[in-house]
Amino acid sequence: MYDIVIIGAGIAGLTAAIYASRANKKVLIIEKQNYGGRIISAPHVKNYPGFLDISGVDLATNLYVQATSLGAELVFENAESIQNGINKKVITDKHEYSCKAIIIATGLDRRSLNIPGEKELVGKGVSYCATCDGNFYKDKVVAVVGGGKSAIEDAIYLSDIASKVYLISRKNLEEEVNKKNIEVITNYSVDKINSKDNIESIDIKSSNDSKNIKVDGLFVSIGYETSSEEFESVIELDDRGYIISNNTHTNLDGIFAAGDCCKKDLRQLVTAASDGAIAATEAIKYIEKNR
Amino acid sequence: MVIEGNNEIFEKEVLNYEGKVLVDFNATWCGPCRMLKPVLDQVAANGKKIVAIDVDNDRDIAIKYNISSIPCLILFENGKEVKRSVGLIPINEIESLFEE
Ligand SMILES: Cc1cc2nc3c(=O)[nH]c(=O)nc-3n(C[C@H](O)[C@H](O)[C@H](O)COP(=O)(O)OP(=O)(O)OC[C@H]3O[C@@H](n4cnc5c(N)ncnc54)[C@H](O)[C@@H]3O)c2cc1C
Numbered sequence: 001m002y003d004i005v006i007i008g009a010g011i012a013g014l015t016a017a018i019y020a021s022r023a024n025k026k027v028l029i030i031e032k033q034n035y036g037g038r039i040i041s042a043p044h045v046k047n048y049p050g051f052l053d054i055s056g057v058d059l060a061t062n063l064y065v066q067a068t069s070l071g072a073e074l075v076f077e078n079a080e081s082i083q084n085g086i087n088k089k090v091i092t093d094k095h096e097y098s099c100k101a102i103i104i105a106t107g108l109d110r111r112s113l114n115i116p117g118e119k120e121l122v123g124k125g126v127s128y129c130a131t132c133d134g135n136f137y138k139d140k141v142v143a144v145v146g147g148g149k150s151a152i153e154d155a156i157y158l159s160d161i162a163s164k165v166y167l168i169s170r171k172n173l174e175e176e177v178n179k180k181n182i183e184v185i186t187n188y189s190v191d192k193i194n195s196k197d198n199i200e201s202i203d204i205k206s207s208n209d210s211k212n213i214k215v216d217g218l219f220v221s222i223g224y225e226t227s228s229e230e231f232e233s234v235i236e237l238d239d240r241g242y243i244i245s246n247n248t249h250t251n252l253d254g255i256f257a258a259g260d261c262c263k264k265d266l267r268q269l270v271t272a273a274s275d276g277a278i279a280a281t282e283a284i285k286y287i288e289k290n291r
Numbered sequence: 292m293v294i295e296g297n298n299e300i301f302e303k304e305v306l307n308y309e310g311k312v313l314v315d316f317n318a319t320w321c322g323p324c325r326m327l328k329p330v331l332d333q334v335a336a337n338g339k340k341i342v343a344i345d346v347d348n349d350r351d352i353a354i355k356y357n358i359s360s361i362p363c364l365i366l367f368e369n370g371k372e373v374k375r376s377v378g379l380i381p382i383n384e385i386e387s388l389f390e391e
Binding site: 131 | 322323325326327329330333360376377378379380381382384
């Protein structure tokens with residue numbers, strides 16, 4: 001039996017683990033992918049207090065080491081549902097864990113294109129993280145799809161590694177980038193990915209045209225969406241899928257929420273860390289009260 | 292436990308091993324490799340055999356297997372390469388490397 005089970009090892013979850021472990025609580029963190037969460041795709045973080053410039057991976061690794069060296073345990077499993085009660089349960093794809101309090105810190109999920117070939121080719125040319133996978137494309141040709149700030153950042157990051165970068169967007173980003181090996185393709189979207197074993201080319205289309213371009217890699221950078229549907233049957237969400245919380249308390253006693261998965265105005269590292277600290281403290285109070 | 296490898300260990304635990312063993316090619320400067328490590332520890336704790344090779348310390352092994360990008364996972368069966376995966380992948384995909 002754990003005191004606190006934390007779902008998600010992003011900044012919010014790891015910070016909660018640090019606070020709870022320092023209070024001598026028995027803590028389990030459940031993470032479906034890697035520790036660190038969404039920030040691992042940022043090459044530079046320049047607004048986290050106390051660090052002038054740190055990479056997302058380094059920040060995440062520091063937090064991971066900090067949390068686990070204080071005694072928090074981490075398992076790589078996918079949390080599929082939770083059960084409320086005096087003793088609560090988190091059910092994963094592999095096990096069931098009993099605990100006294102739960103902190104949901106599941107952040108946001110990357111949005112995918114939902115086009116033929118995409119799922120099958122993850123790791124074989126399709127990537128959602130330029131800083132994680134960029135190095136595999138030294139002197140190769142890649143495309144970035146997306147129209148936001150992170151798509152532009154990904155294209156610039158990749159242009160230092162790849163020989164050529166196509167930036168494919170429905171918006172005109174011509175003004176935003178001027179590097180000679182980035183070719184901006186405006187008003188097109190990606191329609192299909194062609195492959196043998198690995199990606200070979202992509203079909204792109206506009207309202208009146210379609211063409212095929214040869215690429216070795218496709219970086220999808222089209223934003224994020226909420227990912228708390230698993231808990232929808234028990235936890236109250238708003239109409240966009242964010243968890244409704246008050247000082248990290250959800251609608252259920254002893255179940256807390258922290259970080260980007262919550263309904264809030266500012267989704268950043270500091271606010272995620274702040275939520276994590278508050279959620280742990282509130283969870284500890286709850287456990288002490290119900291002893 | 293993931294076995295920290297070197298030339299000798301690679302020969303004994305991978306090339307001369309009857310069965311499946313996963314080799315994790317990594318380096319200390321590689322962020323995604325560091326992030327993969329606790330995941331591999333868990334796969335090993337679940338009973339799979341894994342050997343880690345630092346490509347800087349054991350350059351010759353990395354060259355022999357043509358490792359150009361890391362993290363790179365190679366599954367060996369009876370000393371022969373049978374599967375390869377490059378990049379940071381989640382635990383389910385690592386476990387499925389061991390399946391047929
Ligand atoms: C490219 C980029 C650059 C950014 N730069 C900055 C910056 O410079 N400064 C800044 O302050 N913020 C930045 N941000 C925003 C910042 O990354 C987020 O605000 C922060 O990561 C939120 O942390 P979190 O812990 O709430 O969620 P996340 O980081 O999203 O972590 C959630 C974790 O939960 C896991 N998870 C989800 N569902 C489950 C489940 N069912 N079971 C198990 N595990 C699950 C996920 O795998 C993930 O690891 C950036 C974001 C991006 C994408």
